[in-house]
Amino acid sequence: MSAAKISLRGVRKSFGTHSVLNGIDIDIAEGTVVSLIGPSGSGKSTLLRCINLLEPIDDGEILLDGIDISLPGFDANPVRRRIGMVFQNFNLFPHMSVQDNITLSPVRTLGVDKAIARAKAAELLERFGLADKINAFPDQLSGGQQQRVAIIRALAIEPEVLLLDEITSSLDPELVGEVLDVVRELKTSGMTLVLATHEMGFARDISDLVCVLDGGHIIEQGLPGQVFSAPQSERAQQFLERIIRAGRL
Amino acid sequence: MGTITGRRAAYERARKRRSTVVATVSSLAVVTAIVVLVPKMPRWDRVHESFFNGERFANSLPRLLDAFVLDIKIFAWSMPAIVALALLVAITRNSRSAALFPLRILTIAYTDIMRGVPIILWIYLIGFGVPGLGIDRPWNSPLIWGSVALVLTYASYIAEVFRAGIESVHESQRAAARSLGLSSWQTMRHIVLPQAIRRVIPPLMNDMVSLQKDVALVSLIGPIEILRQAGIDKSKFANFTPYIAAAAVFLLITIPLTRTTDWLIERERRRTTGTRIS
Numbered sequence: 001m002s003a004a005k006i007s008l009r010g011v012r013k014s015f016g017t018h019s020v021l022n023g024i025d026i027d028i029a030e031g032t033v034v035s036l037i038g039p040s041g042s043g044k045s046t047l048l049r050c051i052n053l054l055e056p057i058d059d060g061e062i063l064l065d066g067i068d069i070s071l072p073g074f075d076a077n078p079v080r081r082r083i084g085m086v087f088q089n090f091n092l093f094p095h096m097s098v099q100d101n102i103t104l105s106p107v108r109t110l111g112v113d114k115a116i117a118r119a120k121a122a123e124l125l126e127r128f129g130l131a132d133k134i135n136a137f138p139d140q141l142s143g144g145q146q147q148r149v150a151i152i153r154a155l156a157i158e159p160e161v162l163l164l165d166e167i168t169s170s171l172d173p174e175l176v177g178e179v180l181d182v183v184r185e186l187k188t189s190g191m192t193l194v195l196a197t198h199e200m201g202f203a204r205d206i207s208d209l210v211c212v213l214d215g216g217h218i219i220e221q222g223l224p225g226q227v228f229s230a231p232q233s234e235r236a237q238q239f240l241e242r243i244i245r246a247g248r249l
Numbered sequence: 250m251g252t253i254t255g256r257r258a259a260y261e262r263a264r265k266r267r268s269t270v271v272a273t274v275s276s277l278a279v280v281t282a283i284v285v286l287v288p289k290m291p292r293w294d295r296v297h298e299s300f301f302n303g304e305r306f307a308n309s310l311p312r313l314l315d316a317f318v319l320d321i322k323i324f325a326w327s328m329p330a331i332v333a334l335a336l337l338v339a340i341t342r343n344s345r346s347a348a349l350f351p352l353r354i355l356t357i358a359y360t361d362i363m364r365g366v367p368i369i370l371w372i373y374l375i376g377f378g379v380p381g382l383g384i385d386r387p388w389n390s391p392l393i394w395g396s397v398a399l400v401l402t403y404a405s406y407i408a409e410v411f412r413a414g415i416e417s418v419h420e421s422q423r424a425a426a427r428s429l430g431l432s433s434w435q436t437m438r439h440i441v442l443p444q445a446i447r448r449v450i451p452p453l454m455n456d457m458v459s460l461q462k463d464v465a466l467v468s469l470i471g472p473i474e475i476l477r478q479a480g481i482d483k484s485k486f487a488n489f490t491p492y493i494a495a496a497a498v499f500l501l502i503t504i505p506l507t508r509t510t511d512w513l514i515e516r517e518r519r520r521t522t523g524t525r526i527s
């Protein structure tokens with residue numbers, strides 16, 4: 001199991017007295033897709049933010065290629081360049097064009113030549129069907145287009161791991177398809193992906209590992225076939241039943 | 250084909266024509282009322298003679314314009330210093346680094362003290378006080394220390410404007426920038442500040458217009474700028490018209506300043522959103 005790209009060991013996190021993650025253990029192998037599912041408020045977003053070092057954890061370890069990146073005082077900036085993140089609300093920079101949104105980090109943090117960064121941005125936009133939007137501003141794009149730009153922006157720093165936080169939750173079904181196609185393509189390209197999602201069907205199809213969170217605990221973890229059809233724990237069964245009754249699987 | 254846009258366009262045209270007519274008629278009515286009614290006031294003749302004397306106006310104007318050059322100079326060298334200092338103070342106050350804690354306390358004390366005392370007092374205290382320490386020429390000029398007083402007071406007001414702007418940028422923007430590997434300084438420089446400054450341009454311009462006027466306060470400690478020159482002319486000819494002329498000169502600068510800002514804001518909005526909700 002030492003080949004894991006990212007390993008979470010006993011990760012705990014609380015906000016004040018409210019404990020949100022209560023000892024999370026997950027091993028994420030290189031090139032695999034891991035889905036985090038679970039009810040709202042179960043701690044999925046918080047876990048992703050912890051992996052990206054946006055939130056300091058209270059206890060436990062986060063290992064990236066076997067190195068504990070969660071140690072207090074560890075320089076977070078180089079780590080974040082290796083772990084990209086796409087947020088639920090896109091979080092594009094509204095004062096910058098699509099091109100500048102994408103090239104900002106490569107140029108400023110990786111020292112990539114501006115012309116090269118732009119060429120690469122154009123290439124990524126082309127690949128995701130947004131070539132004509134290169135000079136648009138975020139407010140001039142549809143939700144699905146913004147979400148794809150956010151993904152491209154994260155990809156432009158060529159991360160080894162990509163964290164995707166419910167990237168389809170504010171999109172209509174047609175756009176969901178668009179964005180999920182992008183994720184499938186990333187999986188094919190061999191990137192390590194961790195996604196928090198409410199798209200159960202998608203999670204079942206694409207994941208190598210599914211983790212069900214509830215109240216800051218992982219209550220079920222395994223292959224998608226096993227988790228979705230024969231969950232072991234009672235709470236996981238209840239959660240999945242609710243999902244099925246709601247017609248989301 | 251094209252009937253919908255055609256109908257829409259015709260409607261917009263008619264509506265525009267009608268609002269132009271309404272605006273023109275109402276403006277004319279107000280102006281006429283003032284022009285017709287004010288001269289009917291019992292003492293209008295005397296006011297006209299001592300405030301709106303054409304001859305005195307023409308006589309004073311060249312001297313006032315000459316003196317106004319000094320106002321513009323004070324404004325021109327104070328403004329960049331004010332903006333730079335205000336940004337520095339705002340960024341320091343907003344920084345989350347523990348190492349900057351003493352500096353943060355210092356900036357809080359600075360803004361509290363500078364904002365709590367009328368500008369005019371600072372101009373007297375710094376403008377007379379510092380040269381009074383016995384500094385050699387040319388560094389003992391009240392012009393320099395009067396400007397320093399302006400810079401220190403205005404920077405404390407404007408620092409608060411910048412700080413409000415910085416705090417209005419949503420935390421998720423910082424999160425997105427940090428997740429891309431930007432340092433906290435790069436995040437401030439490329440993500441937070443550009444958005445913050447755009448948002449505070451209207452109040453900022455408001456303060457710039459005030460500054461343009463408050464420059465005249467420096468005359469209290471000596472330098473002969475436009476307000477002081479108007480006062481001299483007033484005493485010499487026992488006529489208030491020079492003040493009206495000085496007011497006109499101020500408007501000459503401040504009105505284009507505000508109009509330009511509005512135009513810049515509108516252009517920026519168009520560029521980034523391309524739409525306007527009516």
Ligand SMILES: Nc1ncnc2c1ncn2[C@@H]1O[C@H](COP(=O)(O)OP(=O)(O)OP(=O)(O)O)[C@@H](O)[C@H]1O
Pocket residue numbers: 015018020038039040041042043044045046047166196
């Ligand atoms: N900054 C914060 N301060 C205090 N509490 C927080 C903060 N962020 C998250 N929480 C709390 O942590 C818990 C987990 O939140 P989180 O956003 O991780 O849930 P989630 O699983 O992503 O939910 P959803 O599916 O609705 O997105 C929630 O109870 C939330 O109120």
Ligand SMILES: [Mg+2]
Pocket residue numbers: 044045046088165166196
């Ligand atoms: Mg969430």
